[in-house]
Amino acid sequence: MPGALDGVRVLDLSRVLAGPWSTQILADLGAEVIKVERPGAGDDTRSWGPPFVEREDGHRDAAYYFVANRNKRSVALDISQPEGQAAVRQLASTCHILVENFKVGGLAAYGLDYDSLKSVNPALVYCSVTGFGQSGPYAPRAGYDFLIQGMSGLMSITGQPDGSPGAEAIKVGVATVDLSAGLYATIGILAALRHAERTGEGQHVDISLLDCQVSLLANQSQNYLVTGQPPQRLGNAHPNVVPYQVFAVADGHLILAVGNDGQFRRFCQVADIAALADDPRYTSNAARVENRDTLIAALKPVMAKRPAAQWTAQLEAAGVPCGPINTLDQVFDDAHIQARKMRVEMPLGDGDSHIPLVANPLRLSRTPPSYRQAPPRLGEHTLAVLAEIERHPDHTLSKDNE
Template identity: 60%
Template sequence: MGALSHVRVLDLSRVLAGPWAGQILADLGADVIKVERPGKGDDTRAWGPPFLKDAGGSDTSEAAYYLSANRNKQSVTIDFTRPEGQQLVRELVAQSDIVIENFKVGGLAAYGLDYAALKAINPRLIYCSITGFGQTGPYATRAGYDFMIQGLGGLMSLTGRSEAEEGAGPVKVGVALTDILTGLYSAVAVLAALAHRDLQGVGQHIDMALLDVQVACLANQAMNYLTTGTAPRRLGNAHPNIVPYQDFPTADGDFILTVGNDNQFRRFAAVAGQPQWADDLRFATNAARVANRALLIPLIRQATVFKTTAQWVEVLEQAGVPCGPINDLAQVFADPQVLARELAISLPHALAGCVPQVASPLRLSETPVEYRRAPPLLGEHTEEVLARLLGLSTAQVAQLHATGVV
């Protein structure tokens, strides 16, 4: 039994932030019902190529993007722009603990599916709204997408090559990081609301905004600005507060060196054949190294090119100096630690026989994650869920299909 096996989630969200939160809850055992538009479903089902391939090597209808965020869910198609569909959703809400939605502010009120309306049906309901800018403020009605928020929220001012380097300029993170982080924060908020409900017996509305999350996750860089009044600048792969903490060239590529304290720097200097660096007042302390990074970094780069990446990793690991390679995804999933942790899994799938998945990083000793279902086909569980929860007969569901309600 999963930690949340007593909880039911009605997931009205699509794309990434909301579905990611729903998948986390589903992995923890929650009964997650994904409500989608008949005939089309979540936008990401069509966000390919690549698409999942069947046994014969042909593309299926399932985009890899969709498959990343919808494991352990059931798919039910309901057209809630129609009164009959709205009634079905309300009846499902009456038997649910959590609703996740990412419509524009006020978008669900037109259908009687906003928090105020659904709270009247189920006072214990936890209703999580995810938008670009939140329910209040001058931008509240704007649509918000990850890439745009990475720029507006400051992340791209910190990501990319230094202005002094060729190819300088803002760069987004290679995955939709703001969406992912918003999904994580949303799951945390839902769990907090569940804990509060256990004590007080009432649900609540959760207002999550991509911009809020992006600004909150600027972390030390936000504090670097707030404590000095000076906006941090792009440093490429370098760290604003620690030196050396970046990539360096090797005889066959590049590797990452992450020296976190002065003792580690002393050990690195010895391995690099330059023990005098550790006693040089310009480099002996981290503060000195930060101040003199323009002098030190070229010296390190001259030293690192004489060993391969594998050789540096081996000798520095033996010396207790943190470092590592820069892997592509083929190398990631072939890495012995990734293999040992079983981070690549496979689940049975109706169209492809099986579907690859990335395992949940949540490792609970008493209530481990269970992989119960592959990401569902569109409407795969409509009849089953409506029969199980609402008591509808096969004939009733068939009539709803015939009229386009489900």
């Protein structure tokens, strides 16, 4: 069955993670994605190893590259040269979407900026992903995930509280800024594509890593805007809900996530501390937040008496959310993850070798994501794509390829 975006063509001038994450989502949903890379080097992430994935033909790319580049065709073009610029311009004239993450103004020197390309394709949805956006005093700066985690305030609320062992601002263990920017880019692209389909008018989608991460501070930023007080690091505790954190248990650690007063009462019954649920200091979530320190001090020795499996079985039976802190081997061995088919295997070339990849989490009943091609070798499709341009040098979007 055709994918949701079957017939949509995407020109991907992005590299590393935020842009490629977005274009992979589009590709998984059926779009044709042409990835333009630098000859001889390619996407930066091809060299971001070890670990590396060895191909049957002797080529190897870092595992990092395989995260965000399946279902794409790779074309090696030198856009600093007139021939490369002309090829990109031709490709852009046939595409519905273009995604790039060059520094602000970087593509204007090559005549590949939005204003230049909309003259050859007025319906083009042109998405720019940068550290700080197309405007503002920081616009010329380069932006990287780690820097934005610090500048956005995310690291100021991540880590152990001041005065406790190991207290310092800590980054999140995955490039959450890049990934969230990729998701926002996809949302913006699809909204702009809908507008283009209705009106024939494309537009420039301006995605800033900093903007995206500031928006994702959610309740933490809203807490600050309401109170004027910057939130502090709480380790694994929650600023607005108690008890909602990690506890040491008899054989390790367990996450307890009590989200309402009814759950707290049931937790207290399971924990044999039912009287605590009637204590005026703890009867409501607001009271528990106010008296966090005394409540957590009372709960720690209680939680330490039973092993994680016993707590999990008893609390789940009572409808109290809880769960383990899994390592990645435990994640992919988990029966639920396996039932949801969150690991997929794709052929890696013409031989028998396969590459394991993380599946797209979207579940669509009629047009689900598909896995058509493993991440390509650098320039694997250059000749084929250039031949298409040669055969149709004046080709523009038409009903035949929509």
